[in-house]
Amino acid sequence: MSSVWDVLWIIIVSFCFVAYLMLMFYLLTDLFRDRSTSGWIKAVWVICLIFFPLITGLVYLIFRGSGMAERTLEAQKQARSEADAYIRQTAGTNSTTQIADGKKLLDAGAITEAEFQQIKAKALA
Template sequence: MGFWDIFWFIIWSFFFVAYLMVLFSIIGDLFRDRELNGWWKALWIIFLIFVPFLTSLVYLIARGRGMAERSATQAHAAKQATDSYIRDVAGKSPSDEIADAAKLLEAGTITTEEYEMLKAKALS
């Protein structure tokens, strides 16, 4: 194999992987779209199987804006879910923990020694 054979192999491999990414992106968008009827989804899939390049081009032209909006909406929802999870898992700030311990001390639920231990743990 010569240099040009390897070069063209790399170029064709790149285009094939790019095509697969577009194809899976379109299929993912089809099933993410809640407004599109199931029959239309099936029709798009059938055309993607039998006339893949033309169908991909038509899909990107006809539904590209909606595709971008659905993708952005999904990314925003995933970010919100991640942020919410991080806030829930992260716990309270040290000042919040000390304030809660002070309320427990005032209510007589814990002793002064326990309050001091909770305060030291929160500040560490």
């Protein structure tokens, strides 16, 4: 039967292992995101991360930590601009198309003049 200390120890070790894995994945992601580093240097970093993970991780954070933040920010900005462009392309119809569609609905009698004015005001806003 396990004692409370055994359970606590398993929780602490599990937390440390998950934190270690997250750090390694973050370092590898940052390493391969960096376009200014050559492939040979990336290979050396990966080999060092495999054989000396903790020391290499600390050295990487010390020497390349500021660049990590810049690369992450750049990747977030690029992802945001791509998402915005996709949303504009998918959801956005221009105002003249909206007004023309509204006019067709008005002429067909599907909407009233007040509803057409609302569509027109919304399209021009």
